[in-house]
Amino acid sequence: MEFCAIDWTELIKILTPFIIAFIVYRVWHNQKGKEVISNLAKEATINLLEALTTLTILTFKPPNDLENIEKLIDKFVELDHQNFRNLAFLAECLDDKELNELIKIFNKVSGKTAIRFELFTDPINHEGFITNAIPESLCREYGEVCEKLIDELKLYSTYRKTFKYK
Helix, strand or coil: CCCCCCCHHHHHHHHHHHHHHHHHHHHHHHHHHHHHHHHHHHHHHHHHHHHHHHHHHHHHCCCCCHHHHHHHHHHHHHHHHHHHHHHHHHHHHECCHHHHHHHHHHHHHHHHHHHHHHCCCCHHHHHHHHHCCCCHHHHHHHHHHHHHHHHHHHHHHCCCCCCCEC
16 A cells, blocks of 8 residues: 655645735735725826816906807816716725715715806807806805815825725
8 A cells, every 4th residue: 555645845835936926916906906096086186176276267267258268167077077987986996985975075066066067058158157157155165075075085095095995
């Protein structure tokens, strides 16, 4: 009768590279996920600041010519769409109740702003934009929500807040 003995040292030598590769892959995979969230949070922060700047210009110092008003409105609407997509993706990926609540509030305020801009997309109403600019209260509300959202997002973009995926 033959006795089969396993040489554990040889087995460990064979398995060690696979174990190390698996560990490195897991660490890399987790880091890459954090990097994706960080980049998206950074992009959303930049877009929020840009949209807020554009809205502030339209509210407090709108240009006198309709062409520049249209450019600013188009810029704001495009940034608003990008913000919606980025924030919706973050809300779907992350299990963060505070962030999700801020995103819901932002979407409501952003929706009010979008409705306000729809009033001026008709050429007949363009002339009224200069005299009936965006209400200051709406701009301030938008700014407050953006500020809270930016404070939350910067924690993700600088890797200072850990998170769980949904």
